[in-house]
Amino acid sequence: MFTELTESTLLFKGNLAVLCVSYLSTIICFFSPYWLQSFPTAKLPRPKFTNLGLWHACFDGFHDKGHQFEVKFYGCKHILLEEYDIIRSELSKPFFVATQFFFTLCFVGMLLSMAMVLMYLLCIDDYYRVKVLRWIGFDLVVSALCGTIALIIFGALGDGRDFMPDWEQNYLSWSFGLGFVGVFLMYVTAVLFLVEARIMRRKEIARESTGGQFNMEKRV
Template sequence: MSQLSEYETFEPTTHPWGVTISLISFLAIVISFCSPYWLKNDGELSEGHFLNTGLWEACFSNYHDYTYRYDRIYDGCYWTLDEETHVIAEQLRRPFFVTVQVFYTFCFTLSLLGAGLTGVLILCPGEDFEKYVLKLAYIDLFISWFFGFIAVIVFGAMGDNRDWMPHWDHNHLSWSFGLAVVGVVAEFVAAVLFWVEYRIQKRKESYRQSHGVFTLEGGTKN
């Protein structure tokens, strides 16, 4: 009994929190990835300006090329990669913004994989398989966090500066960007919790192997 009591001290305590925070981070990343409010105008200008933009959609109000080389007017929302925006592509798709798009897309893709792994953990697999899934999950989330961290840092530093969208003094970072930050931070926390849980599982396995603890089936594992 003393061996079993000591063994029970290795029971996992971070697993539910890791799953919960992982799902919260996934939801925040998905919403921020799809929503067009990373940068928003304050609305004080009547026309001829940019309204708001996300990673994949930008909205304008009677806006034209800032160099006045073209007569094309943009009024409404446009996909940032659409050929229709070729007139303002030089301004819209600056290198820093393309970098943010690429890195946050990697983050989003890996977050999808992380959500799938979290779903597997919810289904309560066998202990050996669970340990394997935990390892994949924390590695995946750490890599996803790295890409997301770079994306939000770059956009936070350059998204509302005077060298990108017009009337920079009327633009500010908006709620989609805030959700991206929340998602990336939560993803790091979830990765750490899964890593801790994986270490607990490893210690449990090591303890069983060294002490021959009785299993539920009535045998021992040496």
């Protein structure tokens, strides 16, 4: 691994550093429960809804008035727990399910690119290096597109009046912002990987042409 890093170009090394920041931002965004948050005010000092992530919802006395039994919810719990079945229709709005779906695709694509980067550094033959760099670049482009769709959907509807209670006090929080950082850096690293693949391909062509000329001169 270290041998490959020392032989790599400065562009590739810088790209790895940016990619690590993108990975870290996306992972924190995916698991942290602060995509949407309620801001306490004098009018609403203790909001029933506190914060929400892709997979966790946090409440402080929230209850569904339409249910025959008044069940109140406290603390942070996973959205898919059976306990939240009572308010499933309020939690799993179609736009929120779409956000989960597209950002999960983004996350899976990110893991796939991580595996390909490790493969490139540790065990890939020279013959396949250009192809693997291109695969990583294309994979990151697709992942970033899925992440962009998820962020646009949630940004447009996440703090709307039809989702969490007291929507006037709700705002898009820092996990959502980290998602933008991670996705933007995916675009950047995708372009840099494709540029690196192009540079390596040109070097290979130059070596092949130089080798061919050397052989011809040797025969003469």
